[in-house]
Amino acid sequence: MRYLVVLEASQPDTPPPDELMAGIMRLGAEATQSGAMIDNAGLAPSADGAKVTLDGGEVTITDGPFAESKEMISYAIYDTRTKEEAVEWARRFLALHAEHWPGWTGEARVLRVFGPEDMPGA
Amino acid sequence: MTAAHPGPGRDTVEAIWRIESARLVAALARFTGDVGLAEDLAQDALVAALEQWPVSGVPPKPGGWLMTTAKNRAIDLFRRDGTHRRAVAALGRTTSEVTEPEIDPVGDDELRLLFAACHPELKREYRVALTLRCLAGLSTREIAGAFLVPDPVVGQRISRAKKTLRDKGIQLELPGEDELRTRLASVLEVIYLIFNEGYRATSGADWMRPELANDALRLARRTAALMPDVAEAQGLQALLELTQARAPARHDRQGAPVLLPDQDRSRWDRLLIRRGLDALNRAYRLGAAGPYVLQAAIAGCHATAATAVETDWARIAGLYDVLERVQPNPVVTLNRAMAHGHADGPLAGLAVLATLSDGALEDYAHRHAVEGELLAMAGRHEEARAAYTRAATHTGNEAERHLFTQRAARTPP
Secondary structure, X not given: OEEEEEEEEEOOOOOOOHHXXXXXXXXXXXXXXXXXXXXXXXXXXXXXXXXXXXXXXXXXXXXXXXXXXXXXXXXXXXXXXXXXXXXXXXXXXXXXXXXXXXXXXXXXXXXXXOOHHHOOOO | OXXXXXXOOHHHHXXXXXXXXXXXXXXXXXXXXXXXXXXXHHHHHHHHHHHHHHHHOOOOOHHXXXXXXXXXXXXXXXXXXXXXXXXXXXXXXXXXHOOOOOOOOOOHHHHHHHHHHOOOOOOHHHHHHHHHHHOOOOOHHHHHHHHOOOHHHHHHHHXXXXXXXXXXXXXXXXXXXXXXXXHHHHHHHHHHHHHHHHHOXXXXXXXXXXXXXXXXXXXXXXXXXXXXXXXXXXXXXXXXXXXXXXXXXXXXXXXXXXXXXXXXXXXXXXXXXXXXXXXXXXXXXXXXXXXXXXHHHHHHHHHOOOOHHHOOHHHHHHHHHHHHHHOOXXXXXXXXXXXXXXXXXXXXXXXXXXXXXXXXXXXXXXXXHHHHHHHXXXXXXXXXXXXXXXHHHHOOOHHHHHHHHHHHHHOOO
């Protein structure tokens, strides 16, 4: 099954420690080589993006940055047998932050992506 | 852990197990020199985790916990069995120093494990079961479910596989130059077999078992990562990514199977196609096109055709010509007939079909389906209808039978 993991966080003002970056690279390589992580990328700050809203029948476009306290940092797509496996990769990712970057708070949302198994008759 | 998760459930423990088991078994096999024993020890550690983690919570380094537990069991075992003194010494030394698995950055242990699990001395179904167990981390129950056989059958295959490895003294070793080709072929074949079982279920009411196909796809990715310099390993990954990319279009909304030319290509999985083409390019850069690279190249032609009409059949026919020389077999000839039928006209296709030796694939439903399609293209409707009817009688798959029966019914008089 396929899961989209979106990472949201409020970053401390300090740059991410080297040990964290090394740990993320290692974990990413591990997840990729095991065949579980099939895509991932970092996301630029919302200042580079925009929001398209429909409200009261009217479409409005607002350039970033947005006022949310947390920014979306990155996404990853996992292909795992169970939800728990995708959750475990996400847990390990956050545990790395806990270990190496005090003050970092964030959350990883694990969302199942519909696949052929969800189609009628499958 | 939040209040909602006081301790991990069985599913969480099994998820961690699936992530860790290949490295765990591989490292234990290196220490004990016995793949079967390593697998037993790893299973014992899993049982311990299933007992303890729901109460104590998941340890901070679950992989290390499993490794330490398994090693301690090994030491107990060897202490009781005085014949393994040297192993005791080796294990005692490493256990006192190591509290988490020694990360093997290049994955050499896993590669050795893969070669051992797919050892040609093992029967094919043993290789399949052992690979799913040791490399994909599936339980006996899950393997049995995937292959629609009773649990004890799978349990027996695994224990016999382990016994064979032990009896033949097969250890974790990388095959020498002279043997490498055979062993590589076996590894890739096992993964391909698993994929095919999932993708085109050979029996039962299911047209495919997506979970099993995905297990094989993950194994192919892992194998390609373990063997970055082997073109055929990249080729197999490319082939499986590109084939699996079509899975969402193989059913219609009612669940009936849809063959390649009729598939809604907007439902093909773009991410898997991209990954497949990337792997195919890696294979090309490594040179020497073997059977998997050639098949992946053919799948790539289909994947990059925006519509069925735009398919580059001339290139596909050429690739099948090469494939038939590299790996002559009747199924390749059959596909080659179809490709030439599209590239050069139905008569050319029927001429290739006629090169099949007498009686070859007579029981294979798709032989008759291909014949039916070529005959229909040639306007020989009555013969086409008869061929589709033969296809329907020869398939063991209910969904396929329905499809071929429909084809026969729709062929004009």
